[in-house]
Amino acid sequence: MAGIVDEMQKEVTEFYEESSEIWESMWGDHFHQGFYEPGVEASLSESRSAQIRMIDEALRFAGVSDEPSKRPKRVVDVGCGIGGTSFYIAEKYGAECHGIDMSSVQIQRAETLAISKGLADKFMSELSRVTAPGGIIIVTCVCHRDLKPYEDSLPPEEDNVMNKINTAFYHPECYSPSDFVKLAKSLSLQDIKIADWSDYVTPYYPAVMKTVLTWETLEFLLQSGPQSRRRALGIPYLMEGYNMKVLKYTILACRKPE
Template sequence: MWEDIWGDHMHHGFYDLHSTVSVSDHRAAQIRMIQESLHFANVSEDSTKWPKSIVDVGCGIGGSSRYLAKKYGATAVGITLSPVQVQRANALAAAQGLAHKVSFQVADALEQPFPDGQFDLVWSMESGEHMPDKEKFVGELARVAAPGGTIIIVTWCHRDLGPGEESLQPWEQNLLKRICDAYYLPAWCSTADYVRMLQSLSLQDIKSADWSPFVAPFWPAVIRSALTWKGLTSLLRNGLKPIKGALAMPLMIEGYKKNLIKFAIITCRKPE
C-alpha cells in the first residue's frame, strides 16, 4: 500500500522551509532526506573516498540501499525482520539491474550476522525507534563499522530532558504510549541519550541535529494521501492494522507541535 502511493522510500521527506509543497515534491523530499543526511555526516564527495561497502539497518523495501549503491558504486546489504520486505527489496534490486550490487536478508539489527568492522557506511534511516534495546542497537552499529567508517542514525526521539528532570511529564508519556501502541513501538529515547551511547563507545566526530521543522509537512501529506480514494480503498483492503496506524497519524502531528517528538539525526565516525 505504501509503495503504491509513496514509492520505495519508507521514511520522511526533507522539505525546503521557504517554499510551498506540491504533491509531486514528496518523493523528491524523501530523496533529499538521504542527500542531506550524507551531507550532514560529511560523507566525502571525493570519489576516491566514497564508501565501498554499506549496510542498511532496518532497510524496509530497500530504497536507501539501492540509492546509495548507485550513488557510490558500492556493494550494499540491507537487513530487516520482515521476510515480505526482503522478498520485495530483492525483486526491486533485480528489476533495477542492481542484484550484483545490492542484497537483502532477514536479520536482527541487535544481533547482526556480520563480522566486526565490515562496512564503510552504516546506515539506519528511521529504524532506531523500532529497537527495544537502544544500547545494543548502537553497539551493533559501532561493531560492524569499519575503522574510519561513518555511522548515520536518523530516528524519532522524544525531547531531551531539561535540567533537574528525571522523566517526561505524565501527559507526554501518555501521548507517546498511544503512538507506540498504534505503531507497535518500544520505548523511545532522546537525542541526548543517543549521543551519550555513542560517546561511551569512544566514537568520534559525534554530531546531532533536530530536523523536526524540515519534516513538518510529511505527516499532513500522509494523512491527505490516506484520505484519497486510492488511499481509503487500500486501507480497507489491508485490514484493521493499517487503519489503526492511519488513525494515529494526528497524534504524531500533535507530538511535533508540542515539541515532544523530535526528528533527529545523529552521526559519528569510528576511529581509524
C-alpha cells in the same frame, strides 16, 4: 520481556507486509520521511524529491565525501524496506549496498527491484553487526525532547502523547537525543554529531494524511489488517507530538575509530 519483544516484532512485520504494496503505489520505493523547507505545504507530487533530499542531507550532515577516492565502498542499510535508499546510494557512489529488514515481503520486492536495476549481486538481506574501522554511522530516529535539568520525566500531557505514539507505531519506548549521544560515547565512537530535524520533516505528515484520506487508501485500510489501521490512526498523534515540541526527529552521525 522476550515475549513482548517477539509480539511487537510480529506486529511490526505484519504491518509492513500488508501495507508495502499500497505504500509503493503512492510513494515509490522510499519508505521514509522527506526533507522539506520549514513551513512549506508539501504535496504528493514532490514527495520523491523530498525523500531523496533527506538521504543527501543525512550524508552531508555525516560528512560523507563525494570525492571519488573517499566515497563509501560498502554500505549497510538497516530497515531497508524495498531498497529505495540502498538503490540511490549504490547509484550515487557505485557502492556495494547490503540491506536488512524484518519484512520478507519487502526483502523479496527489494530483490526484484535490484535485479531490474542490475544490482542483485550487491544487495543482500543480512545484517552486518560490525562497522568497519573508520566507518561512518548515520542514525535517523524519532525521539522525545531532552529533559530539563529539573525534570525526572516528561510532564503528564507530553507523556500521554508519547504513549499514544509508541502504541500506534509499536515503539517499546523513545529515547532523548542526549541518550543517543551517551550511547555513542559509551561505545567509544568518535566525531559524534547530533541535530534536530523536526522542522524539516513536519510537512511530510500532512502530505501522508492527504493520501490516507483518498478512496483508494481508505478502501485498502478497510480490507487490511489491524496493524495498518492502527498506524494510519496514529499519524495525527505524530503531528500533535511535533506541534507540542515533545517529539523530535533526530539525526546522529559518528565514526568508528580506526
